Amino acid sequence: MGLTDIKKELKKLDKDKLIDLIADLYKNNKSVKEFFDFYVNPNERELFEKYRDKIFEALYPKRGNNYKLKDGKQAISDFKKMGTSADLLADLMLFYVETGVKFTNDYGDINEPFYKSLASTFFDSLTLMDKENLLAKFEDRVDKVVDDTGGIGWGFHDYLVEVWVSFYPTEDEQYFEDEQNETE
Numbered sequence: 001m002g003l004t005d006i007k008k009e010l011k012k013l014d015k016d017k018l019i020d021l022i023a024d025l026y027k028n029n030k031s032v033k034e035f036f037d038f039y040v041n042p043n044e045r046e047l048f049e050k051y052r053d054k055i056f057e058a059l060y061p062k063r064g065n066n067y068k069l070k071d072g073k074q075a076i077s078d079f080k081k082m083g084t085s086a087d088l089l090a091d092l093m094l095f096y097v098e099t100g101v102k103f104t105n106d107y108g109d110i111n112e113p114f115y116k117s118l119a120s121t122f123f124d125s126l127t128l129m130d131k132e133n134l135l136a137k138f139e140d141r142v143d144k145v146v147d148d149t150g151g152i153g154w155g156f157h158d159y160l161v162e163v164w165v166s167f168y169p170t171e172d173e174q175y176f177e178d179e180q181n182e183t184e
Contacts, residue, residue, distance in 0.1 A: 035082065048088045051079040055096050059103045067103065069117050072096050076121070086132040093125035094141055101148050115156040122160055126167045135167060142168070 010018065025032045058072035079092055100118040104110055126142065129135045135142075146164045149157040 031078070034078075044084050044088055047079070047082060047084065048092060051075045051092055052095055055092070056099055059099050069100075069114060072099070073117065073121070086128060087134060087137075090125050090128045090132065090134055090138065093121050093128065094138060094145070097122045097125065097145055098141065101145055101152070104152055105148060109153050112154050115152070115154045119156060119159050119163075123163050126163060130167055139168065 010021075013021065022036075026036055027033075054075035055072045058069065058075065059067045061067070073096075076089075076093055076096060080089055097118050100114070104114075122145070125138075126135070129138055142164060146157075146160050149160050151157075
């Protein structure tokens with residue numbers, strides 16, 4: 001059944017039945033409840049704090065010592081679905097990477113899938129920042145992430161440097177690119 005079929009069925013319902021259906025969804029589905037809570041009271045900062053805590057908890061659980069990258073990535077995905085600002089989404093994505101880097105520096109090298117997750121989120125966050133003209137706002141934090149990965153293996157640091165330079169070219173590289181463009 002697709003969205004078109006659902007819409008047809010919903011149009012058949014009177015207002016009271018529709019309200020009852022939404023109320024049932026609200027009571028029985030945590031993500032629907034969260035969505036409507038945000039819809040009624042759109043406090044982005046509060047929502048951001050909640051999802052930032054979920055990311056931190058995914059890497060530094062209160063109980064046990066097993067990190068859950070999947071939960072951290074899910075927090076980013078869920079936050080994005082709420083229709084929040086690009087600024088806060090980029091902030092949350094960068095926080096995920098920062099927390100993963102801190103985790104590595106606290107506990108030592110992890111594994112390749114761990115670094116692939118952080119690296120892809122780093123790239124996606126910088127892509128979003130570039131699209132939304134936010135690179136300057138996050139530059140100090142991005143620089144710190146790259147600096148903090150200096151001793152991390154699996155090619156992680158090298159990849160982050162490569163991504164970093166592509167979004168934040170140095171003056172010499174920018175000059176070289178400008179010179180090349182002028183000669184073409």
